[in-house]
Every structure is written in C-alpha cells, then in structure tokens.
Amino acid sequence: MGQLSGPTDPTADAHWEHSHPRKGFFTDTSICIGCKACEVACKEWNHNPQDGNLELLGSSYDNTGALGASTWRHVAFIEQGQDRIVEARESGRALVSLGMPRIGPPATASPAATDLAEADTTPPDTADFRWLMSSDVCKHCTHAGCLDVCPTGALFRTEFGTVVVQDDVCNGCGTCVAGCPFGVIERRADGSVKVATSRNDQHAKHPAVPNAGIAQKCTLCYDRLVADETPACAKACPTTSIKFGDHDDMVETARERVSSLHAQGLTEARLYGANENDGVGGTGSVFLLLDEPEVYGLPPDPRVPTADLPQMYRRAGMAVAGMAAAVAVAFLGGRA
Amino acid sequence: MTLSEFDSFRPSEPARRRRREGKRGPGRRPANGDGSREMPMVPEPEFSSYYGRPVVKPAPWGNDVAAYLFLGGVAAGSALLGLGGQLSGRPTLRRNARLSALAAVSAGAVALVKDLGRPERFLHMLRTFKVTSPMSVGSWILSAFSAGAGVSAVAEIDRMSGSRLPLGPLRSVLRAVEGPAGFEAAVFAGPLAAYTAVLLGDTATPTWNAAHEELPFVFVSSAALASAGLAMVTTPVRETGPARKLAVLGVLGEVVAMKVMKQRMDPVAAEPLHQGKAGAMLKWSERLAVAGGLGTLLGGRHRGAAAASGLALLTASALTRFGVFEAGLASARDPRYTIEPQKTRLAARRAAGITDDAITTGG
Numbered sequence: 299m300g301q302l303s304g305p306t307d308p309t310a311d312a313h314w315e316h317s318h319p320r321k322g323f324f325t326d327t328s329i330c331i332g333c334k335a336c337e338v339a340c341k342e343w344n345h346n347p348q349d350g351n352l353e354l355l356g357s358s359y360d361n362t363g364a365l366g367a368s369t370w371r372h373v374a375f376i377e378q379g380q381d382r383i384v385e386a387r388e389s390g391r392a393l394v395s396l397g398m399p400r401i402g403p404p405a406t407a408s409p410a411a412t413d414l415a416e417a418d419t420t421p422p423d424t425a426d427f428r429w430l431m432s433s434d435v436c437k438h439c440t441h442a443g444c445l446d447v448c449p450t451g452a453l454f455r456t457e458f459g460t461v462v463v464q465d466d467v468c469n470g471c472g473t474c475v476a477g478c479p480f481g482v483i484e485r486r487a488d489g490s491v492k493v494a495t496s497r498n499d500q501h502a503k504h505p506a507v508p509n510a511g512i513a514q515k516c517t518l519c520y521d522r523l524v525a526d527e528t529p530a531c532a533k534a535c536p537t538t539s540i541k542f543g544d545h546d547d548m549v550e551t552a553r554e555r556v557s558s559l560h561a562q563g564l565t566e567a568r569l570y571g572a573n574e575n576d577g578v579g580g581t582g583s584v585f586l587l588l589d590e591p592e593v594y595g596l597p598p599d600p601r602v603p604t605a606d607l608p609q610m611y612r613r614a615g616m617a618v619a620g621m622a623a624a625v626a627v628a629f630l631g632g633r634a
Numbered sequence: 635m636t637l638s639e640f641d642s643f644r645p646s647e648p649a650r651r652r653r654r655e656g657k658r659g660p661g662r663r664p665a666n667g668d669g670s671r672e673m674p675m676v677p678e679p680e681f682s683s684y685y686g687r688p689v690v691k692p693a694p695w696g697n698d699v700a701a702y703l704f705l706g707g708v709a710a711g712s713a714l715l716g717l718g719g720q721l722s723g724r725p726t727l728r729r730n731a732r733l734s735a736l737a738a739v740s741a742g743a744v745a746l747v748k749d750l751g752r753p754e755r756f757l758h759m760l761r762t763f764k765v766t767s768p769m770s771v772g773s774w775i776l777s778a779f780s781a782g783a784g785v786s787a788v789a790e791i792d793r794m795s796g797s798r799l800p801l802g803p804l805r806s807v808l809r810a811v812e813g814p815a816g817f818e819a820a821v822f823a824g825p826l827a828a829y830t831a832v833l834l835g836d837t838a839t840p841t842w843n844a845a846h847e848e849l850p851f852v853f854v855s856s857a858a859l860a861s862a863g864l865a866m867v868t869t870p871v872r873e874t875g876p877a878r879k880l881a882v883l884g885v886l887g888e889v890v891a892m893k894v895m896k897q898r899m900d901p902v903a904a905e906p907l908h909q910g911k912a913g914a915m916l917k918w919s920e921r922l923a924v925a926g927g928l929g930t931l932l933g934g935r936h937r938g939a940a941a942a943s944g945l946a947l948l949t950a951s952a953l954t955r956f957g958v959f960e961a962g963l964a965s966a967r968d969p970r971y972t973i974e975p976q977k978t979r980l981a982a983r984r985a986a987g988i989t990d991d992a993i994t995t996g997g
Contacts, residue, residue, distance in 0.1 A: 302766070355685075357685040358685065363687065364687055364688075374684060376684070390996065393994060393995065393996035394996035394997065395996075396984070396989045396996065443837075443838055446766040446767065447766065447767045447768065447769060447836060447837070448764070448767055448769075448770075449759055449762075449764060449767045449769035449770035449772075449773060450755075450758040450759060450761050450762065450770075451761055451762040451764065452758070467758060467761070468751075468752070468755075468758075469750050469751065469752045469753075469755035469756060469758045469759065470750050470751015470752045470755075471749075471750055471751070471759070471769060472693050472694040472695055472749075472751065473693070473767070473769045473833070473837075475691050475692075475693055475694055476690075476691070476692070476693035476837035476838065476839050476842075476966070477836070477837050477838060478690065478691065478838060479690065479838040480689070480690070481688060481689050481690040481691040481838075483691075484691055484694075485694045485751050486751075510751075511750075511751030511752045512751055512752060513751075553997055556996070556997050557997055560996075560997070568994050568995065568996055569994070569995050569996075569997070570993055570994050571993055572995055573990070573991070573992065573993060573995045575990050575991045576991055576992060576993040577991070577993065578993070581993075587994070590682065590994075591993070591994055592681070592682050592683055592684070592689070592969070592973045592977075593682050593683075593684065594684060595683065595684030595687060595689060595969075596689070597689050597690070597972055597973065597976055597993075598973060598976045598977050598980060598993075598994070599976035599977065599979060599980040599992065599993065600838070600976070600993060603835070603836045603837055603838055603843055604766055604836060606835075606836075606846060607766060607768075607832070607836055609846075609847075610768075610831075610832045610835050610836060610846050610850075611832060613846070613847055613848075613850050613851075614825075614828040614829065614831060614832050614850040615828075616850070616851075617824075617827075617828045617831070617850035617851045617853070617854040618824030618825055618827070618828050618850075618854065619824075620851065620854060620887070621711075621714070621823075621824050621827060621828070621854040621855075621857070621858055622714070622824055624858055624880060624883040624884070624887070625714045625715070625718060625858070625876075625880060627879065627883065628718070628862075628876040628877070628879035628880040628883065629718040629721070629722050629876045631879060
C-alpha cells in the first residue's frame with residue numbers, strides 16, 4: 299500500500315519496477331473551439347455505445363451533459379455576459395496575488411508573475427460576452443478515489459501512471475462511482491436505449507452494448523499508449539487544445555501558457571490540477587480554465603475520500619469497542 | 635386575477651428555492667405563479683454550477699443496499715446476543731439469536747449480490763484483500779462472520795429437528811465446533827456492524843463523507859437496538875433481560891450519536907438529513923427509537939409490550955439506515971452540496987494562511 303494522500307509518484311507507489319514516465323493530458327480551454335472532435339474520436343476508438351436517447355438538453359450547445367460510462371470526453375459549453383467575465387478576471391487575479399509557492403524550479407519563463415495589478419486587462423476581442431468551451435476527461439489522479447475503493451482489483455494503476463478498469467474483473471459493485479470526487483466513472487447501464495420508431499431499423503443494426511453492468515471510464519487510451527500512440531482525443535483535436543505527453547512536460551507547458559495569458563492581461567486564466575499538494579495529489583490531466591472550476595462542473599476543492607480512511611477505521615474501531623462494551627454490560631450487569 | 639390583457643404575456647414566477655423544508659413560517663404565502671404578484675427584482679444568491687448538473691455521481695445502489703445496511707446490523711447484534719446467551723446459559727435466547735443472525739446475514743448477502751452490476755461475478759469480491767477498500771474489507775468480514783453464524787445456526791436447526799439433519803459422523807464435529815463458531819461470529823460482529831459506516835464515509839458523496847466521524851457510532855447503536863428488538867420479539871421475557879438493557883443502551887447511543895453527527899457536520903452537507911424523504915425517515919426513526927426504548931424500560935417484562943417495543947426498535951433501525959442512505963444519494967444529485975462545502979473549506983484554509991493546497995492555481 300502506497301501513500302493515501304500528498305505528493306507522490308503513483309507508478310512507483312503501485313510497485314511498477316521499470317520507470318515509464320507518467321503520461322497525461324493538458325487541456326488548454328482557451329483555444330478550445332467546442333467542435334467535439336474529441337468526443338467523437340473517443341467514442342469511435344473505444345467502441346462506446348450511444349449514451350442516452352439523443353435528446354436535446356436545452357441548456358446550451360452542449361447536449362452531451364456530463365462524463366459518464368459511455369462518454370469519456372465531454373465538451374462543456376458556457377455562455378457568459380460581461381459581469382461574469384469581470385468576476386472571473388478578478389478571481390483569477392486574486393489567485394495570483396495569493397502568492398502560491400511554485401512547485402519545481404523557480405519560474406524563469408514567467409515574467410508575468412510580477413505585478414498583475416498594472417497589467418493591461420483590455421480583452422483582445424469582444425468584452426460583452428464570451429463562450430467558454432472545455433473538454434473534460436478523467437483526471438487520472440495521483441490518489442484516485444475510484445482505484446482506492448475498488449474491492450476486486452479491477453481498477454489498476456498502469457505503467458503510465460493512469461487508472462484503468464479491467465472489464466473482465468469488475469463485478470459492477472459501484473463503489474468507485476461514489477468514490478470519485480469528480481463524478482467521472484460510472485456503471486454502464488444495460489444499454490436498453492429507447493430510439494424513435496422511425497430509427498428502429500437503424501437501431502437493430504447497432505451492436506450489443508459491451509460491458510453492461512461494469513464501471514467504465516477513460517483509459518487514456520491504454521491500448522494506444524502501449525503501442526506508443528497518442529490517445530484518440532488528442533490526435534483528433536484540431537486546435538491542439540488537448541495536448542498529450544509526459545505529465546511533467548504537460549505541467550510545465552501549462553505553467554508557461556498561463557503566464558503568457560496573464561502577460562496578455564487575461565488574468566482569468568488559471569490552472570486546475572497542476573498542484574501536487576492538492577486534495578488528490580495533483581491530477582494526471584491538467585486543465586487551463588478561464589473561470590472558477592465549478593462553472594465548468596468541476597469541484598472547487600476535491601479531496602480523495604481515502605485520505606481520511608485511517609481516521610475512519612480508528613473511529614469504527616472505537617465504535618466496535620463501544621458495541622462490545624454495551625453487550626458486556628447488558629449481560630454482566632446483573633440479571634434484570 | 636388579470637389586471638390587463640397583457641398580463642398573460644408576463645413570465646411565470648420562478649419557483650423560489652426552499653432551503654429547509656418544514657421550516658416555512660406561517661406568514662409565507664404560496665406563489666400562485668400567474669405573475670400577478672410583484673416578482674423579486676434581485677434574484678436569490680445562486681452558487682455557480684454547470685447548468686445545475688451534479689458534480690459527483692451518486693452510487694448506483696438501490697434499496698437493496700440500504701436493506702443490507704439494516705440486515706447486516708441485525709445479524710451482527712444477534713450474533714453478539716447469541717454469544718451472550720451461550721455464555722450465560724440462556725438457551726432460548728441463544729437459539730433465537732443464532733437463527734436470527736443467519737437469516738439476516740443470508741438475506742443481506744442476497745441483497746448485496748442482487749445489487750451488483752454483474753451478480754454472477756460476486757466471488758470477485760474475494761479475489762483480493764485491499765485495506766484501502768472498505769468494500770473489500772467488508773466482504774471478508776461478511777464471509778468470516780457468515781461462516782461462524784452459519785455453523786452455529788445449523789447446530790441449532792439440527793437440535794430443533796431432533797437430530798434429523800443428514801449429518802452422519804459430522805454431527806459430533808458440529809456439536810464440538812458450534813460453541814467456537816458462535817464465538818468467531820461474535821468476534822466479526824462488531825466489524826460487520828461498523829464497516830458499512832466506513833464504506834459510506836469513504837466516498838465523495840457529500841453527506842456521507844461529511845458524516846464519517848460519527849457514522850460508525852450511529853450504525854453500531856442502530857445495530858444494537860435492532861438486534862435487541864428482534865430478540866424481544868422472538869424470545870420470552872425471562873431470557874431477554876440483557877437484550878432489554880442492550881436496547882436501551884442502543885437507543886441512547888443512536889440518539890446521542892445522531893445529534894452529535896448532525897452538529898459536527900458541515901451545515902450545508904447536513905441539510906439532506908433534514909429534508910424530504912430522508913428527513914422524514916430520520917425524524918420517525920428517532921421517534922420510534924425513543925418510543926421503543928421507553929416501552930422496553932417500562933413494559934419490557936410484559937411479553938406483549940416487549941414485542942411491540944421490539945418491533946418499534948426494528949423499524950427505527952431500518953428507517954435510520956434508509957434515511958442516511960437516501961440523504962447521501964440526494965446530496966450527490968444536487969451540485970450545491972458538493973460545491974458549497976468545498977468552497978467554504980477552501981476559503982477557511984485560505985483565511986488561515988494555507989494557500990498552497992488548492993487544486994486551482996494562478997501559475
């Protein structure tokens with residue numbers, strides 16, 4: 299058993315003896331155009347079945363809704379007015395002025411970390427409204443809640459530091475679904491999708507839903523990684539918003555990108571998951587966001603539940619002792 | 635009521651968000667939604683979320699799992715009562731408690747298997763032993779408990795049937811091991827009652843996770859009062875003295891632990907415990923537990939009163955389990971319960987000068 303929280307190398311923690319570098323994504327949402335090529339490429343490569351009933355959600359151009367058992371990339375789409383843009387810029391500026399200690403070598407490539415109060419905040423394009431688009435994906439956490447609580451060993455840490463479900467081992471107990479602080483992993487339903495009767499003949503041609511009743515999520519294209527290939531979503535991304543590579547390089551790229559955006563006055567830019575001191579020990583998939591994480595449906599302060607497990611076991615131990623004591627008192631306290 | 639012909643084009647009044655059901659003042663009028671009353675110009679403060687969609691996913695567990703929480707508790711307490719009966723020379727209590735333990739644990743195990751996505755793979759639960767997975771630890775506890783509870787209950791069944799079970803030479807073995815088996819089941823009984831609290835606490839489901847410090851105490855108390863209640867239903871009063879004491883201790887434990895739990899939890903994460911179906915179940919659970927406890931104290935020596943109190947206690951325990959279970963699922967379905975407590979704790983840490991552990995960083 300490795301560490302339950304804090305900075306660590308997850309591959310070494312999982313007792314991999316060779317040293318593959320940890321792989322990960324850097325999703326730069328500032329250049330995402332919301333084309334959903336990543337969603338499509340992911341579905342096709344992984345043979346993921348139809349999710350839901352092709353209904354329109356009516357909230358935005360995003361009709362996928364959320365990550366799920368059959369949706370391993372999800373492009374969020376948010377429309378915001380000017381007041382919200384100003385708020386985002388202020389909250390981003392506040393993050394920089396917190397003076398968070400940087401991880402790794404001191405910043406050489408970030409001249410912007412100087413004084414942002416004087417920075418020119420004139421937006422490069424329209425100031426009236428903006429569209430935020432962000433391709434969400436499994437975070438492949440350093441301390442993965444799903445992996446920790448999996449009772450069968452179906453979830454495992456790969457040599458690339460990613461977290462993958464073994465379809466032939468998982469028995470669909472669902473503990474991982476509740477264990478994920480990001481709401482990523484989900485148990486796949488039996489796939490009894492209702493289609494309009496007009497498409498019935500089409501539907502008859504659909505293959506049976508694979509892996510029904512089993513927890514499913516992004517594998518970071520494990521099958522492609524072992525063949526030294528780029529994951530399907532990153533390969534398909536037309537704007538390089540989804541970047542793939544060694545985790546350390548991704549974090550470094552992300553830091554450079556955020557400082558260059560800050561230098562342009564876009565103080566709303568911030569990184570999500572690049573801090574190895576956070577509640578999940580840093581994520582394998584790093585994001586550059588342009589507003590608070592909850593706007594994108596991401597938790598603002600996720601914490602892997604297993605970090606508190608030793609304390610929970612201690613409390614449970616005390617409770618067991620209390621129960622035993624109560625029974626002993628009941629029997630030994632004289633005949634009632 | 636329409637004042638002008640254009641009133642029909644007014645947007646209907648938005649439903650106001652009710653923070654706490656059951657606390658509506660008498661002076662608050664219901665909105666009639668026809669736009670005839672002035673609408674609030676300032677919207678109620680909203681936390682931001684992605685179109686109100688949940689952040690975390692609720693566990694895909696049905697009522698089977700809630701039923702298991704209850705049955706596992708009944709089985710655990712019954713095994714302890716069985717051991718007590720065994721050691722203190724109360725043969726009827728011993729017999730009934732052992733049979734109850736086996737029946738409850740079997741029904742519970744069936745419920746658990748039924749709830750799996752792939753029930754035919756239930757044995758994969760014993761494929762490995764993982765300390766970090768309360769589900770794995772619990773599967774082993776449940777297996778170990780079932781072995782002891784099964785052997786001791788089969789011995790009782792054999793005795794009740796006048797040694798008619800086709801055991802052959804194994805009968806003497808069974809007679810020799812039934813005592814140790816009852817003891818072994820009792821050893822795993824406490825962990826069986828408590829691990830489910832860890833299982834729920836060790837999730838990202840806001841209400842369960844926020845309750846992790848006190849939930850084990852709530853669950854073992856609930857197990858104690860439920861199993862004592864069952865013994866009071868099944869067993870004549872001359873042998874249920876210890877069960878009555880255990881019932882009263884269980885009621886005290888549960889009422890106190892639940893109060894402390896609700897107070898120490900994040901107030902927002904505790905809300906689902908007070909609202910809706912879960913809130914109603916927990917309210918009735920407390921009432922029934924207190925009523926059952928009082929009934930046990932006052933009329934426990936009377937067979938009918940004891941049985942009625944026992945039934946009240948069993949129902950109270952079931953309601954506690956279903957209430958806590960439902961509250962957690964409800965907290966996962968509403969993004970507010972994930973986002974608000976997290977923002978509060980992040981702000982508290984920042985206010986305390988800890989600025990290096992946020993997932994969002996400026997560079």
